[in-house]
Amino acid sequence: MPSVIETSQLTKTFGSNGAAVHALRGIDLTVRRGEFLALIGPSGSGKSTLMAILGCLDSPTNGRYTLDGRPVEGLGGAELAKIRNEKIGFVFQNYNLLPRASVVRNVELPMLYAGVGRKERRRRALELLETVGIPDKANVLPAALSGGQRQRVAIARALANRPSLLLADEPTGALDSRTGAEVIGLFRDLHRQGHTLLLVTHDPAIAIQAERRVEIRDGVVAGAEEMAA
Amino acid sequence: MSGEGAFGERLRNAWVEIRENLGRGALQALGIVLGVASVLGGFSISDSQRKRADEMFVKMGGLDKLRVQPADAVKDGNPTALQTANRGLRGSDAEDGSKIDPASLQGVSLQRFARARVRSPHADEERQIQGIGGDFLAVDGYEIAEGRVFSNEDDVNASPVAVLGSEPAAVLFPSGDAVGQTIRVGDTPVRVIGVLRERIFRFRRDQHNIFRRKNRFIFVPASLVSGRMQGDQYRRLDRVTFRIPDIKAMEAFAKNLSPVLRANHRQQDDFRLDDIGARIRKERSQSDVYDVIFLLSGILALLGGGIVNVNIQMASLKDRVREVGVKMAIGAPGSEIFREFMTEAMLLTFFGSLAGFGIGVAFSKIITLSIGIPLAMDPSSFLWAFFLAGTFGLLFALYPAFKASRLSPMEALRYE
Numbered sequence: 351m352p353s354v355i356e357t358s359q360l361t362k363t364f365g366s367n368g369a370a371v372h373a374l375r376g377i378d379l380t381v382r383r384g385e386f387l388a389l390i391g392p393s394g395s396g397k398s399t400l401m402a403i404l405g406c407l408d409s410p411t412n413g414r415y416t417l418d419g420r421p422v423e424g425l426g427g428a429e430l431a432k433i434r435n436e437k438i439g440f441v442f443q444n445y446n447l448l449p450r451a452s453v454v455r456n457v458e459l460p461m462l463y464a465g466v467g468r469k470e471r472r473r474r475a476l477e478l479l480e481t482v483g484i485p486d487k488a489n490v491l492p493a494a495l496s497g498g499q500r501q502r503v504a505i506a507r508a509l510a511n512r513p514s515l516l517l518a519d520e521p522t523g524a525l526d527s528r529t530g531a532e533v534i535g536l537f538r539d540l541h542r543q544g545h546t547l548l549l550v551t552h553d554p555a556i557a558i559q560a561e562r563r564v565e566i567r568d569g570v571v572a573g574a575e576e577m578a579a
Numbered sequence: 580m581s582g583e584g585a586f587g588e589r590l591r592n593a594w595v596e597i598r599e600n601l602g603r604g605a606l607q608a609l610g611i612v613l614g615v616a617s618v619l620g621g622f623s624i625s626d627s628q629r630k631r632a633d634e635m636f637v638k639m640g641g642l643d644k645l646r647v648q649p650a651d652a653v654k655d656g657n658p659t660a661l662q663t664a665n666r667g668l669r670g671s672d673a674e675d676g677s678k679i680d681p682a683s684l685q686g687v688s689l690q691r692f693a694r695a696r697v698r699s700p701h702a703d704e705e706r707q708i709q710g711i712g713g714d715f716l717a718v719d720g721y722e723i724a725e726g727r728v729f730s731n732e733d734d735v736n737a738s739p740v741a742v743l744g745s746e747p748a749a750v751l752f753p754s755g756d757a758v759g760q761t762i763r764v765g766d767t768p769v770r771v772i773g774v775l776r777e778r779i780f781r782f783r784r785d786q787h788n789i790f791r792r793k794n795r796f797i798f799v800p801a802s803l804v805s806g807r808m809q810g811d812q813y814r815r816l817d818r819v820t821f822r823i824p825d826i827k828a829m830e831a832f833a834k835n836l837s838p839v840l841r842a843n844h845r846q847q848d849d850f851r852l853d854d855i856g857a858r859i860r861k862e863r864s865q866s867d868v869y870d871v872i873f874l875l876s877g878i879l880a881l882l883g884g885g886i887v888n889v890n891i892q893m894a895s896l897k898d899r900v901r902e903v904g905v906k907m908a909i910g911a912p913g914s915e916i917f918r919e920f921m922t923e924a925m926l927l928t929f930f931g932s933l934a935g936f937g938i939g940v941a942f943s944k945i946i947t948l949s950i951g952i953p954l955a956m957d958p959s960s961f962l963w964a965f966f967l968a969g970t971f972g973l974l975f976a977l978y979p980a981f982k983a984s985r986l987s988p989m990e991a992l993r994y995e
Contacts, residue, residue, distance in 0.1 A: 408987075408988075408989045431910055431911060431988075435909065435910020440909065446992070448906075450592075451595075463911050463912075511910075
């Protein structure tokens with residue numbers, strides 16, 4: 351099966367010579383298509399830095415990164431924006447919805463940036479809201495929704511341009527355990543439908559839901575385990 | 580972003596952003612509002628003044644005139660023989676001047692002033708008498724109300740006839756039957772052959788009639804004043820006026836006239852030329868200076884407003900960094916962020932300009948009302964104000980928009 355993510359010897363260094371911080375010290379990671387992977391590690395381990403680079407929000411200092419068969423290290427800002435738009439769907443801990451845009455407009459936004467026509471945008475956004483289970487909330491503002499509902503909107507938005515990779519950064523971090531479980535259930539459904547998921551978490555109880563876990567510690571891959579079948 | 584309706588979407592988002600932050604938006608637009616109002620207000624007030632002045636000049640019979648008047652040739656000491664022998668400004672000067680450029684010349688008028696005791700059966704007063712010749716009445720914008728004006732023969736023969744201004748006509752003949760009656764001007768019996776129409780022009784509404792003096796004259800042939808009344812054998816004149824509508828021809832004429840007159844006057848500079856149009860044009864150029872001052876004060880307001888605007892934008896950018904980060908994360912390139920910020924700034928500029936138009940018009944209305952002249956607004960003032968506002972709005976929006984577009988998506992997302 352082809353890989354969605356392939357990295358070799360990724361490093362990231364912040365600051366300069368004297369006070370340099372080596373956040374990543376050579377990461378080799380492969381995520382296959384359709385895989386559900388959890389990236390775990392304590393805070394300060396470098397997993398957030400890795401997530402930013404994998405999400406094309408940041409560039410590595412060194413090493414190679416191939417996303418969906420295309421090398422992306424060293425690409426410019428506009429090209430990275432295009433890749434984020436087409437290939438990656440982000441789900442954040444604090445939802446990051448635009449507060450002054452209605453739910454359906456939030457979901458349409460990535461399609462707007464991709465140049466999708468108005469009617470098609472609306473049609474697909476409503477379909478996605480149906481998929482994530484909140485078809486009746488299209489025209490309300492995010493502030494009128496519960497945390498779980500907001501995270502569903504964020505997931506619908508992440509799916510808008512049929513990305514190759516869903517990147518979720520502590521998606522249940524701001525939710526109570528029951529709602530968190532529902533959101534994880536939604537991720538498992540998406541996984542079953544064939545989506546490739548990368549979940550970043552520090553919570554072992556959440557990580558256990560993934561197919562495979564990769565632990566990052568001090569900027570290197572400290573260990574990996576397959577989920578017991 | 581090139582998708583269908585992308586611009587509309589940006590515009591809509593900008594509108595929502597402004598509506599949700601009305602206070603901030605109003606502050607940002609304030610500089611634009613004041614700048615537009617000051618440019619528009621300044622322009623329309625000076626336009627109104629100028630238009631009123633134009634109306635006045637038309638009533639004066641036009642500005643396209645060159646006046647020749649006697650001047651003192653003797654600076655100090657005793658006059659030289661040449662100066663003593665000189666005969667002053669005369670009809671021959673008008674004749675010779677007329678030969679310079681007959682094609683462009685539209686009229687010549689002659690004037691000789693006097694004061695005299697004027698008597699009718701109803702009144703006996705000291706009055707200003709104007710001896711006139713040539714095309715004086717037409718050149719000076721008088722119209723006849725009753726009777727007739729002077730003929731050539733009246734002029735040549737120094738006929739004892741008079742045309743009365745509206746005011747002396749009413750005073751000398753209160754019953755209104757002046758034409759055909761005889762008055763005494765000094766010792767000379769003079770027959771009234773015409774009465775002039777009253778001339779009225781008030782620059783401001785409650786101001787006095789600035790043509791009041793023009794209605795008070797009693798006109799007789801110039802030859803009657805200088806000859807029969809004053810016994811001047813040279814029939815000297817107090818003023819000769821040439822009317823030449825074409826400005827270029829007028830300039831050439833003024834240059835050529837001096838040597839002709841000097842030749843007539845034994846090389847004495849005992850006359851002076853007064854180009855009324857040039858004098859008015861000079862006054863006009865002063866009002867152009869006011870226009871520039873208004874323009875500058877508008878630009879200053881726009882500059883100050885623009886700097887305030889940049890500050891507010893930069894401060895509000897801090898609140899919006901996260902939002903920019905989110906948009907970038909889901910695929911907005913820097914250029915899109917730039918366009919969104921610019922759209923918002925341009926929309927604000929547009930609203931600010933509209934408000935500025937309102938305030939500017941109201942301001943000009945109040946000022947022109949208070950000084951009592953009709954309001955005249957030129958569409959070009961609106962265009963100027965809008966153009967300036969647009970330029971400054973654009974310039975001062977560039978930096979914050981550029982800053983926002985260059986944010987790192989990672990840092991923007993993490994911004995607290």
